[in-house]
Amino acid sequence: MREDYDVVIGLEVHAELNTNTKVFCSCPNHFGSDTNTNCCPVCIGLPGALPILNKRAVELTIKAGLCMGCRINDIAVFERKNYFYPDLSKAYQISQLERPICIGGGVQLDSGKFIRLNRIHLEEDAGKLIHKNASIGTLIDYNRGGVPLIEMVSEPDITSADEAVEYLNKLRNNLVYAGIAECKMEQGGMRCDVNLSVKKKGSNELGTRTEMKNLNSFRSVQRAIEYETMRQIELVEAGGVVRQETRKWDDEKGESFSMRSKESANDYRYFPDPDLLSVKIERDLVEKLKAELPKLPMERRKIYLEEYSLPEYDVDILLSQKEISDFFDEALTYYNEPKTLANWIMTEVLKYVKTEEEFKMPLKAKELTEVLKMYDQKALSQANAKSLIEKLINEGGDAKELAKKYNLINDISDDAVEEALKQIIEANPKAREDYKVNPDKISTFFVGQVMRATKGKANPDKVKELLNKYLN
Ligand SMILES: [Zn+2]
Structure with a gap:
């Protein structure tokens, strides 16, 4: 039954700007403050209070557009979207309809498929309703009201839950890498509405779509799409008709239910906000913002794969957090061995990252490369290089100084290694006999003993060479 239908999905993604x-207004944009403390007459909508546009919010919206390849409009206009609901005390939201800041653009998936964007516009967030028990009722926190929000509206190009999640990931990574938004879904910093319809396979006639709201994790987007797809197919198969409506997803129950019939743009009676002038966006500003953008994940992926010849597995890990990728790029400027560097970061650095805290690299990129240079010059054994990384992470400071402080430098003379080996051979007559039968296995034993006696400073190859001399 499922395979007889195509599913058509468009996403409206909101992200709070940084x-x-x-x-x-000039109230702080800060999550987690005491309720109703980041408020003023403008953002709680007292009559007569006038809005003044935050230039930074416009700049970040332009940057978002540049990341997604949008065209930036020369003139942008703010409009009032009228609706009556207590999360907006003015009874309208300042948003954009006819002339948003960004037009077009899109995101390319790994398969090569391009998901088109219709637009990115800037608007104000609404306050937050807090539903208590029956005796208290519903409370409202206006701290979020007036927080700058961009809405990224896709064309209906998405055809599965997997594509939706990949698209969301790429959208989010671009915003996070470029410092536009933090996109913390668990704090409501990024929210997603799903428009979905089904149609008979191959048919050109679109079905009626529903809109699902309240999706606050990638997992709930995935589950909600799968649920709604099957709900619509089963309804159509049973001879029913899909109604155009807004549905609310309940993540605990794993199902959605009808909230209201879906509004169309006309229902909101949009009109240009007479309190705000239209915004002229100069080309010079757009060029300046473009120059400020860092390398985006797609571009870094291409460089890592093609220029540095790193395996896909490594690239995924390096790009999984902007901090790791920045660390890797910086370290490369001191130590130009991409694969060696990637290996040490993945095995010896990331294991110290505490996942329960905010993501942060545990040491400076330059210090890691100092360790690797000492190791390459054989001034450090591998074991001591690892131990030095651990000490740098625990204590901070300078790699060379710490190596001296903990006596990790390989400053042992060949004579001292030879002396240590002679004593170990004397003390282990049985191993000495066994060596004649099984030299490979027993040489490992001797090397280990010498390393221990020299506190990891002996060169294992040198020890093997000496073993040959004494035991053969
Ligand atoms: Zn305010």
């Missing part, structure tokens, strides 16, 4: 203050 500004210090709100979009139309």
